[in-house]
Amino acid sequence: GEDVEQSLFLSVREGDSSVINCTYTDSSSTYLYWYKQEPGAGLQLLTYIFSNMDMKQDQRLTVLLNKKDKHLSLRIADTQTGDSAIYFCAESGGYQKVTFGTGTKLQVIP
Amino acid sequence: SAVISQKPSRDICQRGTSLTIQCQVDSQVTMMFWYRQQPGQSLTLIATANQGSEATYESGFVIDKFPISRPNLTFSTLTVSNMSPEDSSIYLCSVELPQGDGYTFGSGTRLTVV
Numbered sequence: 706g707e708d709v710e711q712s713l714f715l716s717v718r719e720g721d722s723s724v725i726n727c728t729y730t731d732s733s734s735t736y737l738y739w740y741k742q743e744p745g746a747g748l749q750l751l752t753y754i755f756s757n758m759d760m761k762q763d764q765r766l767t768v769l770l771n772k773k774d775k776h777l778s779l780r781i782a783d784t785q786t787g788d789s790a791i792y793f794c795a796e797s798g799g800y801q802k803v804t805f806g807t808g809t810k811l812q813v814i815p
Numbered sequence: 816s817a818v819i820s821q822k823p824s825r826d827i828c829q830r831g832t833s834l835t836i837q838c839q840v841d842s843q844v845t846m847m848f849w850y851r852q853q854p855g856q857s858l859t860l861i862a863t864a865n866q867g868s869e870a871t872y873e874s875g876f877v878i879d880k881f882p883i884s885r886p887n888l889t890f891s892t893l894t895v896s897n898m899s900p901e902d903s904s905i906y907l908c909s910v911e912l913p914q915g916d917g918y919t920f921g922s923g924t925r926l927t928v929v
Contacts, residue, residue, distance in 0.1 A: 709857075736915070736917065738917055738918070740920075745925070746922055746923070747821070747907055747920045747921050747922040747923040748858075748907065748909075748920040748923075749920075750912075750917045750918065750919055750920075753916070753917045793857065793858070797918075802860060802863075803848075803860070803909075803918055805857040805858040805859075806857060807856070807857045808857055
């Protein structure tokens with residue numbers, strides 16, 4: 706079945722850039738997503754990218770997709786303490802089933 | 816974009832009892848999805864609920880344990896039946912945003928079974 710993998714933990718200093726990486730196995734992925742989960746909360750869709758795109762930028766967020774290597778990354782510029790959360794990478798193909806990674810816990814050090 | 820109201824936000828339940836979780840969407844949606852997030856884990860799809868038909872369950876999940884209702888295009892319930900401590904998780908509902916802009920989630924129900 707489909708598999709999505711992420712590193713479990715990332716620590717950065719406030720003001721630096723954060724890069725969260727994700728790899729996936731499903732070559733038929735159509736959409737790739739990044740979600741944010743703050744403590745005690747549900748999931749918030751941050752951004753998504755179509756599989757025919759290489760890059761998408763949305764304010765402080767930059768998503769890079771290397772379809773050949775099945776590698777997705779999320780860069781957060783000027784990371785703030787409010788960015789501390791768990792970030793989930795997810796992918797979906799043609800049947801609306803979304804497969805999530807294990808989540809990366811981002812810790813921002815003041 | 817669709818907004819989901821999910822309740823209860825948390826509950827502590829006795830072993831052997833059942834809990835029904837509700838999700839209300841502020842717009843009509845064809846499909847609603849129910850996920851489980853076990854402690855420290857990622858999300859796992861339980862089932863997909865279409866209005867007017869039986870829900871479709873993923874491998875490892877059965878209707879007797881997780882009955883789902885979908886009476887109309889804006890509402891769904893998930894029941895966790897005959898609970899055991901292993902059912903302690905966060906349960907989330909999700910719908911697809913219009914024009915394929917991804918999926919949005921409810922705030923989740925944090926269930927603890929004692």
